[in-house]
Amino acid sequence: MMQPSKTVRGVLIAVIALALVAATVVGVRTVQHALYWADPAHRNVTPEAWMTLGYLERSHHLPRHSLGPALGLAPQPGVPRSLEEIAEQRGEPVSALLTEVTALIKAQKK
Template sequence: MMATFKQLWRSHKLLVLAFLVALTVTCFFATRFVASSIYWADPAHRDVQIEGWMTPGYVARSYRVSPRVVETALGLDGFAGRGRTMADIAESQGKSLEVIRADVVAAAIAARLLGSAPR
């Protein structure tokens, strides 16, 4: 096997390097996918109370609704909430975190009742 690898390396260095890069990228995304799946499969991460450190994307995953539902409840459009915390959004809108929390939870419940939760 090692002789075969050495022969491949000598005759096709670029191809071997491309394969190793592709393998590394695949392993990275596979690890990320598995870690994310394990994290979100844990019932302790579902319907958690909204805290100031959470992002709209995290809240959407926790409540199992579309990110669009959370963005609409927060009055954001598109990428305006990306990377911002709930505390930052509340502060920029001049609202308390409790008001933001109530708006998002109400929107999430309504979305679930209407069946617009992601599958």
């Protein structure tokens, strides 16, 4: 049986090492995410100006992208916007949007 050359062996070791590092990073992030959302302090939170719609959907176990259309917002790819940014774009006070979002969450949970 032929032995692989030292160069091929080195490349294979590097590929395996990179795969192990990538798997470790993904595993650690998955565990962190699971622990974060398992904490009761992050479930069913009261909406605040810094939160995004996605954060509130996860916190209240609502379907993804359910709050945006209910608020009349078209999906926008990219960086999620906070409720404060959404209120500013809509030209309304943050308190009014927080009240509206709170009502929507309650309605969707029924």
